[in-house]
Amino acid sequence: MNYLREVFASRELLANLTAREIKGKYRRTVFGQLWSLANPLAQMIIYSFVFGLIFRANPPAGNPSGLNIFALWLLCGLLPWIFFSTVITLGAGSLVANAGLIQKVYFTRITLPLSIVGASAYNWGFEMAVLLVALSIFGSFVLPWIPLVIVVMLLLAVFAAGLALMAAVANVYFRDTEYLLTIALQIWMFLTPIIYPMSLVEKASTDVGGLLGTSVSLIDLYRLNPMYHFVEVFRELLYDNRLPDPVQLLVCFAWATGSLVLGAFVFRRNERNLAEAL
Amino acid sequence: MTDNAVRIHGVGKSFRLYRERNQTLKSAVMRGRTSVHEEFWALRDVTFDVPRGSTFGLIGSNGSGKSTLLKCLANIYHPNTGTITHRGRIAAMLEVGSGFHSELTGRENIFLNGSILGMRKREIARNFDDIVEFSGVEKFLDQPVKNYSSGMYVRLGFAIAINVDPDILIADEVLAVGDLEFQDKCFEKFRALRADGRTVILVSHSMSSVRQLCDRVAWLDRGALRVVGDAHTTIAAYEVAVQQGRQG
Numbered sequence: 001m002n003y004l005r006e007v008f009a010s011r012e013l014l015a016n017l018t019a020r021e022i023k024g025k026y027r028r029t030v031f032g033q034l035w036s037l038a039n040p041l042a043q044m045i046i047y048s049f050v051f052g053l054i055f056r057a058n059p060p061a062g063n064p065s066g067l068n069i070f071a072l073w074l075l076c077g078l079l080p081w082i083f084f085s086t087v088i089t090l091g092a093g094s095l096v097a098n099a100g101l102i103q104k105v106y107f108t109r110i111t112l113p114l115s116i117v118g119a120s121a122y123n124w125g126f127e128m129a130v131l132l133v134a135l136s137i138f139g140s141f142v143l144p145w146i147p148l149v150i151v152v153m154l155l156l157a158v159f160a161a162g163l164a165l166m167a168a169v170a171n172v173y174f175r176d177t178e179y180l181l182t183i184a185l186q187i188w189m190f191l192t193p194i195i196y197p198m199s200l201v202e203k204a205s206t207d208v209g210g211l212l213g214t215s216v217s218l219i220d221l222y223r224l225n226p227m228y229h230f231v232e233v234f235r236e237l238l239y240d241n242r243l244p245d246p247v248q249l250l251v252c253f254a255w256a257t258g259s260l261v262l263g264a265f266v267f268r269r270n271e272r273n274l275a276e277a278l
Numbered sequence: 279m280t281d282n283a284v285r286i287h288g289v290g291k292s293f294r295l296y297r298e299r300n301q302t303l304k305s306a307v308m309r310g311r312t313s314v315h316e317e318f319w320a321l322r323d324v325t326f327d328v329p330r331g332s333t334f335g336l337i338g339s340n341g342s343g344k345s346t347l348l349k350c351l352a353n354i355y356h357p358n359t360g361t362i363t364h365r366g367r368i369a370a371m372l373e374v375g376s377g378f379h380s381e382l383t384g385r386e387n388i389f390l391n392g393s394i395l396g397m398r399k400r401e402i403a404r405n406f407d408d409i410v411e412f413s414g415v416e417k418f419l420d421q422p423v424k425n426y427s428s429g430m431y432v433r434l435g436f437a438i439a440i441n442v443d444p445d446i447l448i449a450d451e452v453l454a455v456g457d458l459e460f461q462d463k464c465f466e467k468f469r470a471l472r473a474d475g476r477t478v479i480l481v482s483h484s485m486s487s488v489r490q491l492c493d494r495v496a497w498l499d500r501g502a503l504r505v506v507g508d509a510h511t512t513i514a515a516y517e518v519a520v521q522q523g524r525q526g
Contacts (some may be wrong), residue, residue: 005386013393020390027381027422104373106353107394173312176302275354276293 003129003268011109014118017111021119021190028238036123037130040082044071047078047195059197065140065241072138075131076238077194077231080153083124084160084187084227091164092117092171092178099278109271110264112166117161122151128153135238145237152237152249155256156230172270192227226255283477284351284448285327287361291321291346291495299392319501321347323360326496326506328446330365333468333478335492335509337485337516343483348372351479360479366445366477373450375435380424384415384434387423391438405441412463433460440467443470449473465491483508487512 026032052070061068091113095102098112128149134230135142142149193201214257222228228253236239236244270277294315300306321343328334331462336344350353350362352370376389377394388409392402402409410416413434415426423431440447471478486515488495488509495512497504504519505512 012399013396016390016393020382023386024381026381098377100373101377103354104370104376104395106370107396126465129481174301174303174306180303272356274350 003264006108007110010111013107014111014114017115018118018122018148021115022122025119033123033126036126040075040079040127043078043082045074046073048066051195052155057196057200060199061239062140063242065262067135067138067140067177069138070138072131072135073197073235073239074195075134076235077192079127079131079157080230080234081189081194081227083120084128084156084177084230085189086123086168087117087157087160087164088119088185089178090120091161091182092167092181094164094170095168095274096175096278102278103275109274110267113164114161117157120159124153129239141240141241142238145241148243149234149237150234152230152252155252157275158256159226159230159252159259162263163257164260165263169266169270174272188225191222192225192231193194193222194231198222198232226252229255282327283330283332283366284362284364284479286327286347286351286360286362287325287329287348289321289324289347289357289362290359291343291350291355291357292317292319294318298375319514321350323358323502324498324501324503325360326503328477328479329494330477331472331475332494333472333492335482335495336479336481336498337483337488337495338498338504339520341500343501344498345372345450347498348479348481349447352448360389362459364446365501367396368446368448369439369442369444369447371436374439378431378435379421383422384419384426387434388438391435392442395439395442397442401443405443409434409437409441412441412467413459423480429457429460436464440464444476446479449478451481451483456521463513482512485517489513 026035031034048071050076056071059070059073062073067073094113094116095109102109102112130144133141167177167181201222202219208218210217211221229248233244233248233252236242280451286342294313295318296313296315298309298311298314300309300312306312332492336347338344346355349372350357350518351364352368352372354370354372375391377391379390382390387404387438388406389399392405392409393399397405410419413430414434415430415434423434426434426510449511465487468478468480478491480488480491492509494507495509497512499519505515
């Protein structure tokens with residue numbers, strides 16, 4: 001409880017550090033905030049070309065929205081993923097990058113990784129707003145779902161924050177954690193149905209049947225992946241315009257809480273030694 | 279007890295001296311261990327009180343543990359043994375300008391750095407003019423700090439830190455920054471703090487500044503407390519020891 005109070009007391013610092021990340025990033029660039037759209041747009045073009053046009057990964061049309069545009073379908077899953085992986089990669093480096101500060105000033109350390117979450121969430125919010133406009137233009141009636149989208153966005157931010165806290169601590173002790181994470185995230189992305197539809201996985205799963213002679217199917221393994229649930233929920237809300245299965249929402253909630261509790265615990269146990277370990 | 283701003287009791291701090299340290303998972307796995315190290319006690323059983331309202335100096339040769347002690351006071355390190363208790367708000371100036379973002383302007387950095395040092399937005403706004411005046415960078419306030427000269431950079435950092443308005447101010451060798459005029463300003467500020475009943479703890483290698491500013495001094499020698507007491511006698515004892523060491 002004391003710790004929560006301390007973190008709460010540092011909210012101004014957190015806001016200022018977040019502003020530092022946001023302002024410092026695109027300051028003195030001609031296009032400013034528009035740069036944050038460059039990376040998702042580039043990825044959208046590449047994946048739409050390779051998987052939409054060449055491989056013909058035809059995702060089913062939005063039900064009931066009737067939307068059938070690969071690029072939009074892709075972005076509904078890709079934007080949350082880009083946010084998630086940015087938070088983890090930058091969050092992992094956040095303590096090491098501020099080593100000088102940690103060794104010279106006392107402040108609530110957890111604000112450093114959390115400011116990364118805040119700054120990335122700001123960019124993500126901007127990207128999602130653009131996506132909402134695009135979806136509406138192409139006929140998705142997304143407005144009534146916005147409150148629920150925001151709730152799920154918060155859940156994903158909490159989930160990512162918990163992982164980032166653990167990664168940040170690990171990176172202090174083992175400096176190559178950052179690089180390992182980049183590889184792990186790349187694998188993770190391809191194991192999540194972001195650039196290919198779940199319908200293809202279902203088909204493959206029934207074709208293969210039980211894996212290695214057990215009754216465990218491919219689909220069962222996919223369900224273990226928290227990001228699978230998040231991506232599916234985002235697509236149902238944004239692309240299909242329907243209410244996701246409440247169980248799936250609960251799964252997202254459980255992953256988010258679990259990750260934050262564990263992350264905060266790990267961080268709290270190690271933060272006293274940070275100045276020395278750095 | 280009532281008249282002590284800080285009580286340091288039996289404080290010891292050990293560090294690991296690494297002969298081998300594997301800071302990457304790759305090397306840790308390949309070598310089969312994370313480190314080979316021995317303990318090194320940078321501070322051993324240090325006990326003294328800092329009276330409230332005094333200006334307290336810490337002296338000693340390089341490696342005597344002065345900075346380690348300051349970091350323990352500033353809550354950056356945690357002592358392995360002993361306790362430190364203090365009354366009132368502590369602000370530590372161990373390095374000025376840490377936490378500046380080079381792309382942000384002087385004005386933005388005042389607010390950022392102030393909040394890192396624990397000030398509320400309201401307090402910073404209230405002290406804003408003092409900070410600017412003290413630093414003497416008003417003309418460049420809306421320039422990014424990357425364009426500042428190193429002197430301006432340090433002066434701005436110092437001005438922010440000294441305006442935190444602490445009950446206890448901890449300063450590590452920061453008097454050496456800036457030109458003579460700025461140093462005079464700093465001295466004046468330290469005296470004003472004392473007149474205000476604030477406690478100042480500072481580390482310096484310049485015996486003349488310690489003599490000018492401090493009323494009590496502690497002399498640390500290889501991690502242990504040698505003498506603590508009145509400034510002039512402690513400094514004299516230290517100087518004698520240094521002289522003898524030079525001859526012997």
